[in-house]
Amino acid sequence: MSQHRSGQMKAFFRQWQVQSMVIPGIVWMFVFCYIPMFWLIIAFMDYSIAKPMLQSPLVGLKHFEDFAADDRFWRSIRNTLGMSAIKLALGFPIPILFALLLNEIRSLRFKRAVQTISYLPHFIAWTIFGGILLNWLGEGGVMNQLMMALGIQDREILYNSDPQYFWWIVYFSDVLKETGWSAIIYIAAIAGIDPALYEAAELDGANRWQRMWHITIQCIRPTIAILFILAVSGMLGSNFEQIFMLKNNMNMRMAESLDLYIYNMGLVSGRHSFSTAVLFARSLVALGLLLLANYTSKKLSGESIF
Template sequence: MFQSRSERMKTFFRQWQLQSMVVPGIVWMFLFCYIPMFWLIIGFMDYSIAKPMLESPFVGLKHFQEFISDDRFWRSIRNTLGMSSIKLMLGFPIPILFALLLNEIRNIRFKRTVQTISYLPHFIAWTIFGGIMLNWLGEGGVINQVMIALGIQDREILFNSDPKYFWWITYFSDTLKETGWSAIIYIAAISGIDPGLYEAAELDGANRWQRMWHITVQCIRPTIAILFILAVSGMLGSNFEQIFMLKNNMNMKMAESLDLYIYNMGLVSGRHSFSTAVLFARSIVALALLFLANYTSKKLSGEGIF
């Protein structure tokens, strides 16, 4: 039953210590997410850091027209969608499978050890983890040695210098680094499932795989749907730190994502208004993807964010 307004207020004041814990998050979001939105107006100006923002001339959609006609922009869109699609189709299910398999481990000590080891890479900065990946991918690196030992290739390959491997390198490195951390939310959802459901299914003769599919997966389906919607809405974003560490002049035509394009235009080339216009357009498309993914999810599974 829904609480009345007076009941909600009583609950709020009764739990004011807990309620106050969200204040730092609200302040952080306001300072770093909402206030900076005011500066999006420079995307419609010829902004110069040498004079106050509001004194910059208004140019309308000039910068939007410029990036739409820029071949480099469309190349960055292709690269971003290519890397995001691989991560979405092949990378999104991996934390789910990992959480499901981890849930089936009966040895608690071993289970906790595996979980701890799996999410430790998340805490390694990309400046370090990227260097490790470059070492593994180099001539004489671990990956070349393993591939040669298995007979998959007969010579050493400098993977990070060949553009055709770059999308797969980003997928492999991101999966290796983030699978354990991404699985935590699924593990938390699984822990909330009523154990009585498993006991009843076991009495009915369901084996472990059947219990996993018909109980565990079905109970965490809302969590999967919400995270999938967020993943789709973020397809035009990319892990900037990862790409910045792994890119080089030889693989740049496949490595320059939309985030890297905005960085190069805004900070490297000093075209602040141009890069802001690109960022603004990307945000609009991301919002549209969010609504589209939410609508599709509700139609197919009945689950959505709103």
């Protein structure tokens, strides 16, 4: 063990220029992720922005009891879990499928073109992409024209004003915008597979689909497992910018996610301690989901983060 550790240290010092490139990331994480954790203490205070934090009176679990008795909080939980469940069940496999199909394209020029086009929506801010989407879904928009041309509907529908469509609008817009970008890590994992495995399988008579199932998917299974664990742990989170752009007074019943609830309570209503308590509780539940998903994945597939 000591020789192994000594070898690691020697390799580290030989590559100190490369290793030092991680320092800005560590500093950023410490400043913006770890130092702000100190302010979680205001979840147990009756905090006022008009006076120093440590002069605010302690109130114990009062804010936790308040949000637990708030029907609006439980509605935001329902909406968040509903949207996250749809994304996890129907959205998580799509980047994997996209990466698998992209890997089967033999024309390098066409493959690069498809990759580039699929990445582009990710770099469009939600303020712009959301505006385009609202235009498509509005009266006289592309969606209404397409549905009427196909005979699926006989009149125009204001999709974004009807709460029953909101979760699906969030799902499809997320798939449209993020599929290409989310597939990058799978494409990188596929690129690391030894080509000799495919050659041996081809000599044994395996067709393209058999090679995809028995080689490609099996080799990227650890990557899939890790990303699935992280997706499960993030189920109480939501894409705040996406929800904020698509919500309105008519669909708010189905649109207010937990992130939007925290924003409304903290910044709009000025209830800083209350919103911090909600955020603190959400973080604890997210940690529990991470541990549960990691344990389940290790038991079922042998793959885990730790």
